[in-house]
Amino acid sequence: MIKIDSRSSKPIYEQIIEKIKEDILKGILKPGDKLPSVRELSSMITINPNTISKAYKELERMKVIEVMRGKGTFVAQNYKPVMNEEKMNEMKEHIKKIIIEAHYIGVSKDDLIEIMNEIYKEF
Amino acid sequence: MIKIDSRSSKPIYEQIIEKIKEDILKGILKPGDKLPSVRELSSMITINPNTISKAYKELERMKVIEVMRGKGTFVAQNYKPVMNEEKMNEMKEHIKKIIIEAHYIGVSKDDLIEIMNEIYKEF
Amino acid sequence: MIKIDSRSSKPIYEQIIEKIKEDILKGILKPGDKLPSVRELSSMITINPNTISKAYKELERMKVIEVMRGKGTFVAQNYKPVMNEEKMNEMKEHIKKIIIEAHYIGVSKDDLIEIMNEIYKEF
Amino acid sequence: MIKIDSRSSKPIYEQIIEKIKEDILKGILKPGDKLPSVRELSSMITINPNTISKAYKELERMKVIEVMRGKGTFVAQNYKPVMNEEKMNEMKEHIKKIIIEAHYIGVSKDDLIEIMNEIYKEF
């Protein structure tokens, strides 16, 4: 189930994208599984259908989910990681930012790796 | 020197904040060092003074820099890491997001730690 | 045999129309050949009968196939190309679009003609 | 100037995308040129800003245009053709469709190449 945090500064459509990706990673959603339709999910979490649609479109673009005409939307059967220099640099930027932030709240390198290990255990 | 990428999706004021924090962490800027004034930096990097001002205000709020009335702006003398649950959770959220993204571009846990180590070497 | 790609953004009824036209052009289907009934084709390719029906109606309207009441549906005996300014303009629009797309994926004019020649060989 | 054909079955945002790509190809728009803002173009062609925005976002995704924070939207400085198997196959599908259509309106291979040459002259 998707929980939206309306207090979060993270856009709703991004929260949806991340949650679905997370659920796939955790195996809660498996390749071939049917996702709720835009309207279904919309009424389930009382978010405007356009917002759901935006999230689904983005996930489709990333080839994480696929729309089967007349059948609905499904978790992609064989997702292949799409790696390119741009995405790699983006990720490095994010990591760098975290490392800086960590330092400023007093979290050392070892602490950070420890935290990462903890989070990896969830998956 | 601060390089602004106006093509980036990251807000300019955030780029400035991050760059200054990074320079402090790397020792390029040391406690007590004088920062250029808002106007100076504004003309140096041809960015709207309001944007510079916003970055400085934010850095001041975080106690990373200090304004000495009539003298200018300086790197704080004794920065003390401010840790609280909220900031910790925020950081964990960011890490979780990175871990998910990493997976979707085909970067394994070991790769990720490797990349983190690389970035830590810069500091 | 008609293969439907339900992942495609192309509507199913259009895929059917195109495939039948293609088969006629290739000589796999010849004038006078009997086509499967709507129900037959529907169960053959597990597609909603309404969708098959829509494709057949469209092909009939184009005079590519003919319905003989009580006997079934057949490839038209003497198809006469129907040319008019509107169809011509439509085709030109499509070609223009392809030329633009080709350029943006780095396909030159010569490449494009080469590709066209290749495809013509299939027919 | 962008002319929208509201009678066309082609979505408005696609018409905008194609027109801008066409103008760049023809040299009417050059790398670095500023595009009208979403609101400007919106009032120029009396189309809802959301629709313009959708077209711009798509063009940005394709790296045909780029948004410079606080400065506006510009034709990308150095567009690099993005080629991949998927796009190639898509183009081939389109060409195949045109070849079939051409045949059914009585346009021969030579005619088709002739028409293509004509259109290439516009660019």
Added chain:
DNA sequence: GTGGTCTAGACCACA
């Protein structure tokens, strides 16, 4: 002023 997000609601093609 600039684009980004979100809602509400309408209409349509497709299956």
Added chain:
DNA sequence: GTGGTCTAGACCACA
């Protein structure tokens, strides 16, 4: 019922 397109309009962060 399903997603796609479009409009109108609000609110916000950023520069």
